[in-house]
Amino acid sequence: MEAFGQAQWYFAILALGTALAVPIAALPACISQGRAAAAAFESIARQPSVSGDIRANLIISLALIESIVIYALLVFFLLQGRLPSLQQIIEAAAG
Amino acid sequence: MSALIWVLAFLLAAAQPVQAVSAVPDAGEPAATVEMEEHADADHGHGASMPWHDQHTVFNRVCLLLRDASLPAFGAFGMSPEQAEEIANSVFQPFVVMTWIICGGLMVLSLYVRKRLGRVPQKDIAGFVEMCVDSLRGFTRGAIGPGGEEHAPFIASLFVFITLSNWAGLIPGLISPTGVSEGDFLLGLNTTLSLALVAIIYVHYVAIRKAGLKSYLLHFVGEPWWLFPVNIPIHIVGEVARPVSLAFRLFGNIGGEDKVLHFLAIIMFLSAVPLHVPMTFFAVFTGLLQAYVFTALTCSYIAGFLEHQGDAHGNDTHAGPATAQA
Numbered sequence: 302m303e304a305f306g307q308a309q310w311y312f313a314i315l316a317l318g319t320a321l322a323v324p325i326a327a328l329p330a331c332i333s334q335g336r337a338a339a340a341a342f343e344s345i346a347r348q349p350s351v352s353g354d355i356r357a358n359l360i361i362s363l364a365l366i367e368s369i370v371i372y373a374l375l376v377f378f379l380l381q382g383r384l385p386s387l388q389q390i391i392e393a394a395a396g
Numbered sequence: 397m398s399a400l401i402w403v404l405a406f407l408l409a410a411a412q413p414v415q416a417v418s419a420v421p422d423a424g425e426p427a428a429t430v431e432m433e434e435h436a437d438a439d440h441g442h443g444a445s446m447p448w449h450d451q452h453t454v455f456n457r458v459c460l461l462l463r464d465a466s467l468p469a470f471g472a473f474g475m476s477p478e479q480a481e482e483i484a485n486s487v488f489q490p491f492v493v494m495t496w497i498i499c500g501g502l503m504v505l506s507l508y509v510r511k512r513l514g515r516v517p518q519k520d521i522a523g524f525v526e527m528c529v530d531s532l533r534g535f536t537r538g539a540i541g542p543g544g545e546e547h548a549p550f551i552a553s554l555f556v557f558i559t560l561s562n563w564a565g566l567i568p569g570l571i572s573p574t575g576v577s578e579g580d581f582l583l584g585l586n587t588t589l590s591l592a593l594v595a596i597i598y599v600h601y602v603a604i605r606k607a608g609l610k611s612y613l614l615h616f617v618g619e620p621w622w623l624f625p626v627n628i629p630i631h632i633v634g635e636v637a638r639p640v641s642l643a644f645r646l647f648g649n650i651g652g653e654d655k656v657l658h659f660l661a662i663i664m665f666l667s668a669v670p671l672h673v674p675m676t677f678f679a680v681f682t683g684l685l686q687a688y689v690f691t692a693l694t695c696s697y698i699a700g701f702l703e704h705q706g707d708a709h710g711n712d713t714h715a716g717p718a719t720a721q722a
Contacts, residue, residue, distance in 0.1 A: 368648075
C-alpha cells in the first residue's frame with residue numbers, strides 16, 4: 302500500500318507537469334510574438350516599400366520563437382505516454 | 397525540370413533507409429524502460445507485430461495487403477522469412493507508403509509536364525506547374541541572393557514535398573508523413589529528421605564547394621582567431637542543433653495541428669458544433685507556411701555560408717537575421 306501511495310504522488314505530479322508544460326512555454330512566446338509582429342507592422346507602416354523583406358524576416362523569426370513552444374509540445378507528447386489510463390488506475394486501486 | 401526529378405529521387409533514396417532503421421528502436425526504448433508500461437506493451441503487441449497492425453482504417457489495410465504481397469519478393473533476395481517480415485514491417489508502415497505515394501505522384505507529374513513544355517504555356521496543370529516552378533525559383537533567388545537560382549531544384553523539391561506531406565493529413569483516411577504519431581511512437585520524426593539531414597548535408601556540400609575548404613573552416617574558427625577554443629565548439633554545437641531544430645519544428649507544428657484537428661472532430665461528434673472546419677482551412681495555410689519556414693531557413697543557412705566567399709572577413713553579419721539562432 303505504501304508503494305501505491307508513492308505511485309499516486311508520482312502520477313499526480315507527472316499529470317501536473319504534462320498539463321502545464323505547454324501553457325508555461327506558450328505564455329511568454331505569445332507575448333514575444335505579439336511584440337515582434339507589432340514592431341514589424343510599425344516598420345511596414347513607416348516604410349511600405351520594404352514590406353516584402355520585413356514580412357519574410359517576420360515569418361522566419363516567428364517560426365524561431367514558436368519552435369520553443371514546439372519543444373514543449375514534444376515534451377508533452379513524451380510525458381503523455383507515461384500517464385496510466387483510467388482503467389489501469391482502477392485496477393491498481395482494486396488490487 | 398529533370399534536375400528536379402533527380403533531386404526527388406535522391407531525397408527518396410536518402411530518406412527511406414533512415415526510416416526503416418530508426419522507426420522501431422527509436423520509439424520503442426522509452427516504452428521498454430518504464431516499469432509501469434506492461435499494459436501499453438500488451439496493447440502494442442509482441443514480437444513481429446507492429447503498432448499499426450491494430451488500427452483498422454482503410455489505408456492501414458491497404459498497407460498490410462501490400463506488405464503481405466511483397467513478402468515473397470523479399471524471399472527472392474535470399475532472406476529468411478523472419479528477416480523478410482521484419483524489413484517488410486518497416487518499409488510498409490502507412491507513413492512510409494504515404495511518402496512513396498507522394499514522391500511517385502510528383503515524379504509522374506514532373507515527367508508529364510516535361511513532355512508538354514513548349515514555347516507557349518499550357519492552360520491546364522502543366523501551366524500551373526510552370527508557374528509554381530517560376531515562383532519557387534524567384535523565392536530561392538530572393539532568399540539566397542543573386543545567383544541563388546542554381547539551388548532552386550533542391551529547395552523547390554523540398555518545398556513541394558513538404559507541402560504535399562503536410563496537406564496529406566487533411567484528407568480523411570490518409571496521414572501526413574511529417575506529423576503522424578501513435579501514442580509514444582513519434583513516427584513523423586523519422587520523415588522530418590531525414591529531410592533535415594538531407595538539407596543540412598546539402599548546405600555543407602554547397603558551402604565547401606562554393607566557398608572553398610579554407611573559407612569553410614575559417615567560418616568555424618570565428619572572427620578574432622585567438623578565440624578559436626571557444627568558437628569552434630560553439631559553432632559545432634550550432635551546426636548539430638540546426639537539423640534537430642528543423643526536424644522538431646516541422647514535426648511539432650504538423651503533428652500538433654493534426655492532433656488539434658482530431659480532437660475538434662471528436663468534439664464535433666459529441667456536440668454537433670463543427671469547430672474543425674475553420675481549423676482545417678487554417679491547417680491548409682500552416683502546412684504551406686511550415687514548408688516555407690523549412691526551406692527559407694535552409695536558404696538562409698546556405699546564404700550564411702556563401703557570404704564568406706570572396707570578400708574579407710571584416711563584416712560580422714555572416715549569419716544574417718535568421719541564422720543567428722539554430
